[in-house]
Amino acid sequence: MQAILALDQGTTSSRAIVYDSHGGVLGAAQQGFEQHFPQPGWVEHDPGEIWQSQLAVAIQAVERAGLSRGDISALGLTNQRETTLLWDRQTGEPLHRAIVWQDRRTARLCEELRRDGQERLFRERTGLLLDPYFSGTKLRWLLDNIPGARRRAEAGELAFGTVDSWLIWQLTAGRLHVTDASNASRTLLCNIHEVEWDPELLAALDIPAAVLPEIIDSSGVCGTTACEGLPHGIPIAGVAGDQQAALYGQGCQEAGLAKCTYGTGAFLLMHTGDKPIPSANRLLTTVAWRIDGRTDYALEGSVFIAGAVVQWLRDGLGLIRSSDEIEALARQVPDTGGVYLVPAFAGLGAPHWDPDARGILVGMTRGTERPHIARAALESVAFQATEVIGAMEIDAGMAVKQLRVDGGASTNNLLMQFQADLLGAPVARPADTEATAAGAAALAARGVGLNGSSPARDEHLTRFDPQLSRYEVEQRMGVWHRAVARAGGWAREED
Ligand SMILES: Nc1ncnc2c1ncn2[C@@H]1O[C@H](COP(=O)(O)OP(=O)(O)O)[C@@H](O)[C@H]1O
Numbered sequence: 001m002q003a004i005l006a007l008d009q010g011t012t013s014s015r016a017i018v019y020d021s022h023g024g025v026l027g028a029a030q031q032g033f034e035q036h037f038p039q040p041g042w043v044e045h046d047p048g049e050i051w052q053s054q055l056a057v058a059i060q061a062v063e064r065a066g067l068s069r070g071d072i073s074a075l076g077l078t079n080q081r082e083t084t085l086l087w088d089r090q091t092g093e094p095l096h097r098a099i100v101w102q103d104r105r106t107a108r109l110c111e112e113l114r115r116d117g118q119e120r121l122f123r124e125r126t127g128l129l130l131d132p133y134f135s136g137t138k139l140r141w142l143l144d145n146i147p148g149a150r151r152r153a154e155a156g157e158l159a160f161g162t163v164d165s166w167l168i169w170q171l172t173a174g175r176l177h178v179t180d181a182s183n184a185s186r187t188l189l190c191n192i193h194e195v196e197w198d199p200e201l202l203a204a205l206d207i208p209a210a211v212l213p214e215i216i217d218s219s220g221v222c223g224t225t226a227c228e229g230l231p232h233g234i235p236i237a238g239v240a241g242d243q244q245a246a247l248y249g250q251g252c253q254e255a256g257l258a259k260c261t262y263g264t265g266a267f268l269l270m271h272t273g274d275k276p277i278p279s280a281n282r283l284l285t286t287v288a289w290r291i292d293g294r295t296d297y298a299l300e301g302s303v304f305i306a307g308a309v310v311q312w313l314r315d316g317l318g319l320i321r322s323s324d325e326i327e328a329l330a331r332q333v334p335d336t337g338g339v340y341l342v343p344a345f346a347g348l349g350a351p352h353w354d355p356d357a358r359g360i361l362v363g364m365t366r367g368t369e370r371p372h373i374a375r376a377a378l379e380s381v382a383f384q385a386t387e388v389i390g391a392m393e394i395d396a397g398m399a400v401k402q403l404r405v406d407g408g409a410s411t412n413n414l415l416m417q418f419q420a421d422l423l424g425a426p427v428a429r430p431a432d433t434e435a436t437a438a439g440a441a442a443l444a445a446r447g448v449g450l451n452g453s454s455p456a457r458d459e460h461l462t463r464f465d466p467q468l469s470r471y472e473v474e475q476r477m478g479v480w481h482r483a484v485a486r487a488g489g490w491a492r493e494e495d
C-alpha cells in the first residue's frame, strides 16, 4: 500500500484525506473551528485550535482508511493563505491569535504606504497590491502592537509564519521553520522573480529578517513527522497554498489552463508558465509552485463572496434551509425577471478592489419573488468570476479555452451552466470536487518520486457547454456592470 495523507487547513475547517496511489479516497475527516471577531473587520483564529483540529482529522482519516504504521508514503499539506502567525522559537508558544486573511485591520497602514508612493515597488517585486489581505502588514501590526515583540524578533527569538509554516513546525516538533514558495509569494515580503525575501520590502515594512522562515520547494521532502499522534518519520513532501494546490490538482500545469474554486469566495487562477506576467487589470501575479528549483507562475483573481451569498440566503434571509436547496428554488423561474444582486458584503475583490462597495439588490418589481432572488444570487457568482476571467484573458493575451471548477458551490449545475454561458467556453467539473487536497497529495507523491498517485482527474469530468448567444451575454454583462457601479463606494459615500 502506498497511501498519501493530505492535510487541507482551510479558513473555516481543517480536513484530511488519505488517497491511494490512483487518487482514490481511502478515508477522510473534517472539523470546523471557532472564528473570532474581536472588532468589526477583524478576524482571528486560535493557533492551538488550528493545529489541534488539523491533527485530530489527520488521525481520524488515517484510522478510517484502516492503514497500519508503514502504509503512508508521504504527507502533503495545503492551507488557507496569508493568515499570519508569530510564535516563540524556544517554547513554541504563539504571541497572539492568528490574523486571518480576511482581517482588514491594516487598511490604514496600506493607505499610508500607498500615499508614500510605495505601491509600485510592492507591485513590481511581489505581484500583489497594497491590501490588508496579505501577510506583510499583518506581521508589522503584530510587531508594533505586542509589547516587546519587535525587540525579541530582532534578537531572533521569534518565528513568523503563514499556516503552512505553523503546521510544519508542529508536525516536526519544532525542528523546521520553513514556508513553500507559493505561500511565501503571498506575504508582500517575497520577490517573486527570485523567490527570495527582499531586503527593500522588509525595510519598507520594518520587518526584521530574523523572524522569517526558509523558503522551500512546493514538492520534495523537507522533513519528516515527529509529533505526537501521527506515526513518526512520514516524509513531508508537498506544501502549497490552497488555491495553488487546487490549480495543480486540477491538472492546470501549463500556460493558459485555468481553474475556479467556488467555496466561500471564488478563487480563479490561470497558469502562465515560468514567467511572471504583470497585470494591467488589478489581478495578482503569484507563484503557482516551485519544483526542482523551477518556478511556475499564475495570474489570480479573488472574489470575496461566492458560496457565501448562498449562506446568506440561508442564514440571513431564511430563503432556503440548506445550500443545495437553492438550485431547485432558482429553477422555478426561467430568468431573474430583471433582478440583479451584487453581493459586495465585504467590499469587492478583483478586479475592482473596492473595500467600500456594499451589497445591493436592484431591478425588483411587484412580480419579484423568492426564486428570482435565488437565481440572481447564483448568477452573481458567475458574473463576478466572468469579470475576473475577462481581465485575465487581457493580461495573459490568451483566451481561456476551458475552465476547470471545484469547491462546494461547483456542485450546482445551474450555476455551472450559467458560468459556461457567460464565459462562452466549456466548464469542466471533476467527479471529486476536493481538488485542493488532491493537489497537495499529488505534490507530495511527486516529492517522493511516486508517479501513479496523481489523481486521474480527466476521466470523470462533467462538461457544461455554452448555450447563450454572445449578443445575450454582452447584454447581460452590460446590466451587471451597471449594477456593480451602483454598489461601488457605497460605504464611503455614507460617511
Ligand atoms: N448546491 C450548492 N449550490 C450553491 N452553493 C453551494 C452548494 N453547496 C454548497 N454551497 C456553498 O459552498 C460553500 C462551501 O464550499 P467549500 O468548498 O466547502 O468552501 P470553503 O472551503 O471556503 O469552506 C458554502 O458557501 C456553501 O454555501
Ligand SMILES: O=P(O)(O)OC[C@H](O)CO
Pocket: 009, 010, 011, 012, 079, 080, 081, 082, 101, 241, 242, 243, 263, 264, 265
Ligand atoms: O480556506 P479557503 O478555501 O477559504 O481559502 C482561503 C484562501 O487561501 C485565501 O487566500
